Amino acid sequence: MTAVEEVPLSAAGNPIGFGSMKRVEDQRFVRGQGNYVDDVNLPGMLHSAILRSPFAHARIVSIDTSAAEALPGVVAVITGKILEGIPRPSLLGDNFAWMPTLSYDTQAVLATDKVRFQGQEVAFVIAENRYIAKDALELIDVEYEPLEPVMDAKRAMAPDAPVIRDDKGQTDNSITDVHGHKTWESGNAIGTAEAIAKAEADPNCVVVSEDIMYPRVHPAPMETCGSVAYLDKVTGQLTLYTTSQAPHAHRTVYAMVAGLPEQKIRVISPDIGGGFGNKVGVYPGYVLSIVGSIVTGKPVKWMEDRSENLMSTSFARDYHMSGKIAATKDGKIIAVDVDVLADHGAFNGVAQPTNFPAGFFHIFSGSYDYEFAHCKVTPVYTNKAPGGVAYACSFRITEAAYFIERMVDCLAQELDMDPAELRLKNLIKPEQFPYTSPTGWEYDSGQYEKTMRVAMEIAGYDELRREQAEKRARGEYMGIGISFFTEGVGAGPRKTMDILGLGMADGIELRVHPTGKAVLRISVQSQGQGHETTYAQIVAHELGIPPEDIDVVHGDTDQTPFGLGTYGSRSTPVSGAAAAVVSRKVKDRARIVAAAALECSPDDLEWELGRWYVKGDKERGKTIQEIALLSHSSLELPEGVEGQLDATAVYNPPNLTYPYGCYICVVDVDPGTGQVKVRRFIAVDDCGVRINPMIVEGQVHGGLADGIGMALMEVIAFDNDGNCLGGSFMDYLLPTAIECPDWELGETVTPSPHHPIGAKGVGESATVGSPAAVVNAVIDAISPFGVRHADMPLTPANVWRAIQGRPVRVDMAVE
Amino acid sequence: MEVTISINGTPVTRDIEPRMLLVHFVREEAGLRGTHWGCDTSNCGTCTLWVDDTPVKSCTMLAAQADGHAVTTVEGLEKGGELDPVQKGFIECHGLQCGFCTPGMLMTGRWLLDNNPKPSEEEIREAISGQICRCTGYKNIVKSIQWAAENPAAVDQVESEVNA
Numbered sequence: 018m019t020a021v022e023e024v025p026l027s028a029a030g031n032p033i034g035f036g037s038m039k040r041v042e043d044q045r046f047v048r049g050q051g052n053y054v055d056d057v058n059l060p061g062m063l064h065s066a067i068l069r070s071p072f073a074h075a076r077i078v079s080i081d082t083s084a085a086e087a088l089p090g091v092v093a094v095i096t097g098k099i100l101e102g103i104p105r106p107s108l109l110g111d112n113f114a115w116m117p118t119l120s121y122d123t124q125a126v127l128a129t130d131k132v133r134f135q136g137q138e139v140a141f142v143i144a145e146n147r148y149i150a151k152d153a154l155e156l157i158d159v160e161y162e163p164l165e166p167v168m169d170a171k172r173a174m175a176p177d178a179p180v181i182r183d184d185k186g187q188t189d190n191s192i193t194d195v196h197g198h199k200t201w202e203s204g205n206a207i208g209t210a211e212a213i214a215k216a217e218a219d220p221n222c223v224v225v226s227e228d229i230m231y232p233r234v235h236p237a238p239m240e241t242c243g244s245v246a247y248l249d250k251v252t253g254q255l256t257l258y259t260t261s262q263a264p265h266a267h268r269t270v271y272a273m274v275a276g277l278p279e280q281k282i283r284v285i286s287p288d289i290g291g292g293f294g295n296k297v298g299v300y301p302g303y304v305l306s307i308v309g310s311i312v313t314g315k316p317v318k319w320m321e322d323r324s325e326n327l328m329s330t331s332f333a334r335d336y337h338m339s340g341k342i343a344a345t346k347d348g349k350i351i352a353v354d355v356d357v358l359a360d361h362g363a364f365n366g367v368a369q370p371t372n373f374p375a376g377f378f379h380i381f382s383g384s385y386d387y388e389f390a391h392c393k394v395t396p397v398y399t400n401k402a403p404g405g406v407a408y409a410c411s412f413r414i415t416e417a418a419y420f421i422e423r424m425v426d427c428l429a430q431e432l433d434m435d436p437a438e439l440r441l442k443n444l445i446k447p448e449q450f451p452y453t454s455p456t457g458w459e460y461d462s463g464q465y466e467k468t469m470r471v472a473m474e475i476a477g478y479d480e481l482r483r484e485q486a487e488k489r490a491r492g493e494y495m496g497i498g499i500s501f502f503t504e505g506v507g508a509g510p511r512k513t514m515d516i517l518g519l520g521m522a523d524g525i526e527l528r529v530h531p532t533g534k535a536v537l538r539i540s541v542q543s544q545g546q547g548h549e550t551t552y553a554q555i556v557a558h559e560l561g562i563p564p565e566d567i568d569v570v571h572g573d574t575d576q577t578p579f580g581l582g583t584y585g586s587r588s589t590p591v592s593g594a595a596a597a598v599v600s601r602k603v604k605d606r607a608r609i610v611a612a613a614a615l616e617c618s619p620d621d622l623e624w625e626l627g628r629w630y631v632k633g634d635k636e637r638g639k640t641i642q643e644i645a646l647l648s649h650s651s652l653e654l655p656e657g658v659e660g661q662l663d664a665t666a667v668y669n670p671p672n673l674t675y676p677y678g679c680y681i682c683v684v685d686v687d688p689g690t691g692q693v694k695v696r697r698f699i700a701v702d703d704c705g706v707r708i709n710p711m712i713v714e715g716q717v718h719g720g721l722a723d724g725i726g727m728a729l730m731e732v733i734a735f736d737n738d739g740n741c742l743g744g745s746f747m748d749y750l751l752p753t754a755i756e757c758p759d760w761e762l763g764e765t766v767t768p769s770p771h772h773p774i775g776a777k778g779v780g781e782s783a784t785v786g787s788p789a790a791v792v793n794a795v796i797d798a799i800s801p802f803g804v805r806h807a808d809m810p811l812t813p814a815n816v817w818r819a820i821q822g823r824p825v826r827v828d829m830a831v832e
Numbered sequence: 833m834e835v836t837i838s839i840n841g842t843p844v845t846r847d848i849e850p851r852m853l854l855v856h857f858v859r860e861e862a863g864l865r866g867t868h869w870g871c872d873t874s875n876c877g878t879c880t881l882w883v884d885d886t887p888v889k890s891c892t893m894l895a896a897q898a899d900g901h902a903v904t905t906v907e908g909l910e911k912g913g914e915l916d917p918v919q920k921g922f923i924e925c926h927g928l929q930c931g932f933c934t935p936g937m938l939m940t941g942r943w944l945l946d947n948n949p950k951p952s953e954e955e956i957r958e959a960i961s962g963q964i965c966r967c968t969g970y971k972n973i974v975k976s977i978q979w980a981a982e983n984p985a986a987v988d989q990v991e992s993e994v995n996a
Contacts, residue, residue: 039923046931047919047938049866049906056865147856148849239870239878239932239966290868290932291966323871545930545967715926718969746875746964754957754970 025626027563033626034558037711041549041569051288054243057258059316062245063092065309066150067302067319068140068157069329070132073166073400073739074179077128077139077159084156085142090149093312094157095141097129100308116274116304119266119297119516120374121195122365123185124403126301126308132161133181133363134402135741136328138301143309143317166400166739169829170337170360173397181363181398192365192396194374203379204391204456212352212389216343222351224343225431229423230808231416232828233335233360233401233733234726235327235743236408237751238544240290242330243320246306250314253281259303261286262296262542263582266519268574270299275307286572292544293723293784294407297368297584298331324744331404332733335360335828336378336416342424348432348439352389355381355420359396364403368584369412370514370521376413377505379456383421384465384503384677385443390455400739409723409784411504411585418502422789423806426498426796430805436499436793437478441466444501451770458505460675461769461777463703468765469501472679472701475763481683489801494686495696496798500790502680505673506778507590516581522669523587524578525595527556527603529662531649533642535560535567537599540580541592542572546716546780548588551708552596555774558708559600560607560641561627578665586676586778589708590769595668597773602664607644610662613654614639614647674769674777678702680721682790686798691817693729693795695756700787701763705777710764713779718760720783726752727784728791732810736830835899839864840908850896854888855879857895858905866906866935870964877963880936881905887943889962906935909942917980918942927976929967936963941977950981 024034031038045051082094100113115123128139140157144150165179172178173190181190191199216222244259255277261267264284272279289296302319309317321330337358343351359375361367369376375394382390409415425443429436444465445452452460473479481497488495511520526538537552548571553564570576580592604624611629612619615637622629622638630638639647648662683697700717707713730750733743743749768775788809795811796804799820807819808827818824836845839862846861858867858881870878872891879891882904909916918941921927928934937960944951944959951959956974965973 040926042931043923043928046928046934047906047915047922048910049864049935051866051931053865053868053932055859055869148851237966239876239930239964240868241870289930291930293966323873323876545928547929711926715929715968715972718971719929719965719967720969722966722969745873746871747873751964751966753961753964754974755961757970759953759974760969760971 027565029563029565031564032554033561033563035554035706035708038550038554038564038709040547042547053240053288053290054245054258054260055320057245057287059245059247062316062318063143063145063309063313064147064150065141065143065306065317065319066147066154067138067305067325068154069325070128070135070137070139072132072161072163073135073168074164074181075132075161076164077131078162079160080140081158082140085153088149088153088156090145091142091153092145093143094153095127095305095308095312097125097127100127101129113308116299117270118364118366119368120365124364124366126304130184134400135739136325136402141305141309143313168400168735168737168739170358170397170399173399181400190398192361192398195371201375201394202392205389206391209352209354209389209391213341213343213354216351221346222343223346223431224341225427226341227424227427227806229338229340229420229806230828231334231336231338231419232809233332234408234731235332235733235749236293236295237327237749238291238293238295241321241323241326242296242300242302243318244303244306245316245318246310247316248307248310254283255281255307256283256285257307258285258287260289260296262289262292262544262584264542264572264574265540265579266516266581267299269519270517271307274304284574286542289542289544293409294333294584295331296544297407298366298404300330323746327733327749328741328744329402331366331407332362332402333408333410334416338420340420340424342428344428346432348434348442350385350387350443352387353382353421353424355392357392357394359394360399360401361396362399362401362403366403368516370508370516372513373412377411378413378417380414380454380458380503380505381417381421382455383418384445384501386445386449387443388455401735409720409781411506411781411785412508414504415785418785419789422500422502423792426793427805430800437473440499440501441469444469459672460503461672461771462767463675463677464765464767465501465677468677468701468703469679471763471765472681472699475701475761476681476699478681494688494798496684496686496794496796498682498790498792498794498797500680500786500793502786503675503677504586504782504785505675506586506781507670507674508585508587509670509673511669519581521581522667523580523592523595524665524667525592525599526578526665527599527663529603529645531646533562533566533645535562536570537567537596538570538577539592539596540578541583541588544583546583546588547709547712551712554708555593555596556600558774559597560604562641586780589776589778590674590772591668591670593776594670594773595666598668599664599666602666603662606662606664607641609655609658610644610648610652611639613652671771674705674772676702676704676777676779676782678782678786680786680790682794684794684798686795686816688799688820691813691820693811693816695725695758695791697761698758699761699763700783701765702779702782703765703767704779704782705767705769705772706775707766708776714762716779717762717783720781721760721787722752722757723784724787724791725756728788728809728811729756730810730812732827734828734830742830833896835896837895837898838902840904848895850894852895853891854893854895854898855890858890858903864905864907868932868935875964878933878936880939880963882939882943887940906938909938916942917983918945918977921976921979925972925975925979927968927973933963933965937965937973941980944977945981949984
């Protein structure tokens, strides 16, 4: 581990390596000079708007666009019928009305036969400005024949439920993955069932069952989704500015969707105003802006408004989890089983690796050492918006972590045991790493108990429990919640992980100019993570070039090598590793050049930060900057050495990395109103080596706020008629500075043994770990009322109902 | 209709539709894209700018209503090539990540300090409570505004430094 104080500073005062360097990006952002997609204006650019379905499930009888077309300023109106008429030279469907999802399903670009969720795309208007485009939507006359909407995953399973995907010839609402499976299982089914049955029969054991729902939520980045497309008909070049967390993967999808040659497609993700998974998927709006440019010959901008963002783009969660946990009466966990009903909405638009249709949910066994675990996930179609990758989930690990951490607390309550003591009794021990989990993951490293003790010390855990006891005696309801989570991030090894057949390895390119300044071209895309800063720090750490001398290029497929993008906390584990590897290639090349210049063998040289020197003669050496110039010079190099220092690499991770942490939340609950006040939140993360501690802490802060939001206020609910009840920020509540406490952070550092710099990634840790801590705290507070579980969001009304013993479905207006 | 709005001291006169929102006037007509458009319902506050020195959510005000008034946007904070202390504070204290809410937060932060040069943490949280940030969890935004309060006369360019 590199201690921050040991890192030398550059002339500009930046750490030549790891440390809390101020962000390069901030200079433009604080001046209002960020360049987001809606800031892109091309000459002659047209604007657009999408007509969306008011119904969740209805047959389209007719669409009359004549009045809209007649409106002055309208350039074109496109419907699904028109798209059907545009042939597509593609393996993935024969026309433009449908497009592939990232999960080998199909999704309507514009509805032709039926609408399948409220807010689905029905028609596309291109006009001179966005006001006229919106006016034209009012003039489109669509006749619908309403059908029964299926708004509940349980209803979707019923034999008499309306069939949503009749377009695929389905006779029910099941979802079949690319391997032909309708359910996805992991772990030891028989062993787990037997262990639980044995525990049930054993008076020295307990088995606790609980139904736990993780309701549908939305990532809701501050910037909505949008794109500007321009197809130059002369050159055949398509340029697409777009809100994409994965520009290269999108380019390939567009090549498939549009049938355009991939070398003619340039995807540019400029500054992205937050992603959190919302900008992983390919949305009909993006495709429509491309179609719009093809039709009009001009650049076309599509920018959704907030309601469109909340109602139609990728949601998250919607997992109904029925769990069982078996343990001995002295608190040793024996087995965990969980049956999941997964609501995927109208199209299977999740972006999980192909072989992992339920993502990495099977990491649900958590941070504890026991032998038997099993999960079964059954996905269904409903008349809700498609998607399902999103919201800082590390591929469904958020659901998994929430599930196991709630189950452990339910067990603690059943055993009347302190939840901290129960966790400490079961945590995987340091000497057990690398640890093979009951569902087959190989956790790379961890010092779980140490991390938990640090969190308990910051919290003053024992004192908190004393305070709670005193308050309870006075009739005050304070709660303390703990969550201990383990993530698997950095997808992933090419051998087992791909999306749409694209292996999840990432390319990188490092150029070192003759003057010793460098340009690093990366495949991943920042949505606020600060890649322009941290990637320069990685190269600085490896090569000793000051970070201010290194420019990081990202977000333009013409300027950067292929990679799968930024989601699932994969930037640092995959592309960050690539940055170290490519720097080491440059360093090796520099050694050969230095040896030639110093007239010695490369083996005679030793490295110190930024310089190769002759062993035993430290004065005789060359700096990396000198070597860069020499590499371009007439210096004679050994045969086979081409000169220059530039290098490329593709990093194929050998395993995931496993960041983890312990969170403790303290709440006060007013039992009269159900109001929850988060008083304190302690977060101790171990994400391995920290490249920029300031940025790591910022990432954690943001994720903790996410956790407060999901636990206490966020939900995309529906009524039985199919109306989305979370379609604006007046209905979909997000935490403000008032609801968020002054986060208290701590850290332990356990490097990943297989990552070149020992880093594990941290982007989603806090979002994964924090909801359970908040919910556990609230349930702890109201447990004197006999409450063992209540589903998120724990709004005042839902807490009050739980206290009254009358919980209701939080995701449905009517049960 | 013709409106004239002084934006950051420069009068901008345009013939516009009466229904045009102020945020669109500033972005599309005046070409100042630091002010962002986020929610349409006055909830997110990324469109916050000043009308006559008072923070306003410009997605729910008509440009026509600002006719004859003075608007200040994030682009107007920097004076003579010198960043405002609030801007410096956001850099110093990592008060931003994706940068999308930042212009609105900066405008509120500057306004708060103009009216309350030494605000408490609670007062800062209250002041920004009408604005949403999805990245920072607010802690560092609060610290950034506190930094600006403590460094009102800071004139030096922000220098990168290492916080151990």
